[in-house]
Amino acid sequence: MTTLPPPAFHAPAKDLLGPKGWSEDPEKLNAAATPWRGTFQGATPFLARPAATEEAAALVKLCAAHRVAITPQGGNTGLVDGGTPHGEVCVSMTRMNAVREVDPFNNSMVIEAGATLVAAQDTADAANRLFPLSLGSQGTATLGGLISTNAGGVAVLRYGMMRDLILGLEVVLPSGEIWDGLSGLRKNNTGYDLKHLFAGAEGTLGLITAATFKLFPKVQRATGWVVVASAADVVKLLAVVRDHTGDSVTSFEIIPANAVAMVTADIPGTRDPLPANADWRVLVEVSQPTAAQAGLLLQNALEAGAEAGLVQDAVLAASDAHAKAFWTIRESIPLSKRAYGTALNQDISVPVSRIPDFIAACNAAVRGVVPQADFVIFGHVGDGNLHYSVVEPADAPAPFLKAQEAAVTRTVFDTVMAFGGSISAEHGVGRLKRDELARLRPAAATETMRAIKRALDPLGIMNPGRVVSV
Known part of the structure; x- marks a missing residue:
């Protein structure tokens, strides 16, 4: 496998892809090697853009013949350094969109x-x-x-x-x-x-x-914004809502109060739907064939939650625009973390029932490493997936978090595993989590993955260095 494609690769690659199917323009190469958040920088000597399956197959066969490594790329929105080339040929799939x-x-x-x-x-x-x-x-x-x-x-x-x-x-x-x-x-x-x-x-x-x-x-959705006192009450409320609505719960998102304050201060036009002193909010959606059915189910479920002492306050979206305003707050949290000095972000999962204890234990463990740390913890509580961010307040007297990144990351991962969780819930492994995953995963699992990789890709040309080392 070569780091740079040999001269004999270029001419046939350009011929099979056609003039619209490749680029060596430095600006386009740099764009392909820079993920959307710009958190790390890669490099690629050649950008390939096949327009059909047969072209893609011919390109891969040519790469195999010349031992040229490939990094497939879609929208370049990844978060774990999985689709950013680091010397490999970048194969962008964006022309194949039919x-x-x-x-x-x-x-x-x-x-x-x-x-x-x-x-x-x-x-x-x-x-x-x-x-x-x-x-x-x-x-x-x-x-x-x-x-x-x-x-x-x-x-x-x-x-x-x-x-x-x-x-x-x-x-x-x-x-x-x-x-x-x-x-x-x-x-x-x-x-x-x-x-x-x-x-x-x-x-x-x-x-x-x-x-x-x-x-x-197709379904119609009813959307609610709920004020809840504790993470334990959020998990209990999920059970109540599912008891009353069955499998029609589409989304159940946990949002901390500090994230709502962060977004409303940072994103023009946003506001807190229900200002309150409680620590947590829930964004819940129920879907049914009609809006009336969905609204009635959600209303009954939240009333039951209130009777159980789990709901402090709640509002149902009165329109699609109202529901969109709720979701804007939720979807703006990742970018609004810039209000903090530094954020160390992890995409993890634990069993739903263990979320409250995990949050308490992990926060305490992290503060054992960096006592000044703050947290922004949000995500898909309905399936156990939390976006767990250790953050450095913008008004901190001096930066302190970056120097402790490795220790904080290992603390979070070890706590996740102690709670029977996963260090990658939905963002993948890429290069960023590959070595930690090998450390934490059973050796038999790692060796099985390596065996599969070697069997299907004996030349090691397909996105090398991601997910598992061989």
């Missing part, structure tokens, strides 16, 4: 990997169907990247992770062969389920070019 088929009777659609999540949502909506994956970067994030990281988002509680939404995949293997597994079948017991191997592999086992996704009936 909708190949929509089958409303099979409740499925086939769409290429470079299409954005919003495009998939709009395609489903035009067919009077729902594609339920939803997350903050959906206007830029592409389907291939979301499959490769097994993305989650705000509707996992009802619809599952990205892996749960896939019926089939089309993948270019490291050899350049094409695996056409775009079946729309829901029952297919014919050996290893290969699509689940590539989903979550972060491009280390092959290049995803298209997928068949599940579609669902």
Whole structure:
């Protein structure tokens, strides 16, 4: 495997991709090597932009012949240094964005990997169907990247992770062969389920070019903003809401009061829906065929929560614009953390029942390392996924957090594992968490992953150095 493509690679690569399918322009190369948050910087000598599966396959075969490493890239919205090239050829999938088929009777659609999540949502909506994956970067994030990281988002509680939404995949293997597994079948017991191997592999086992996704009936949502005293009460309220609404709870987000204050101070036009002295807020959505059904179910559930002493105050969105205002606060938290001096961000999960004890234990453990630390903890409490950020107050007398980054990160990860959790819930592993994962994961799991990587990619050209070292 070469760090820089040899001269013999360039001419055939340019010929097969055509003039619109490649670039060596320094500005475009730098853009491809700079993730959207700019938190780390990569480099690439060559940007490839195939327009069809056959072109992608020919490119991968050429890379294999010349031992040229590849980093597949979608919308470049990753957070764990998984899709940023570090000397590899960057293979951008954004030209492969066609909708190949929509089958409303099979409740499925086939769409290429470079299409954005919003495009998939709009395609489903035009067919009077729902594609339920939803997350903050959906206007830029592409389907291939979301499959490769097994993305989650705000509707996992009802619809599952990205892996749960896939019926089939089309993948270019490291050899350049094409695996056409775009079946729309829901029952297919014919050996290893290969699509689940590539989903979550972060491009280390092959290049995803298209997928068949599940579609669902369209629904109407009722949205509530709830004031809650403690994290323990948030978890209890989730149980009450599910008891009263069943599986119609689409989202159940935990938001700390300090995050609401941070966003409303930082983002023009935002305001606290229910100012209160309590420490926590919940953003909850219930979906049903009609808005009236959803609203009644949510109202009854929150009334039951109030009777149980779990709800201090609550308001139901009176319109789509009102609901959007609630969600703007929630979705603005990651960017509004700039109000703090430094933020060390982790995407973790623990069993839902253990969330309150985890928060208390982890906060105490971190303050044992950095007593001045503050916290912004929010996320998808319905599925146990917390975005746990250790932050440095902007008015701190002197910076203190960055110097303790390694110790803080290890403290958080060790506490997560002690609570039976995962150090990567929905953002992936990439390069940033690879070594810590190897430290924490059972050795048998790591060796099995290495064996799979070596078997499918013996030359080691597919996104090397991500997820697992070999």
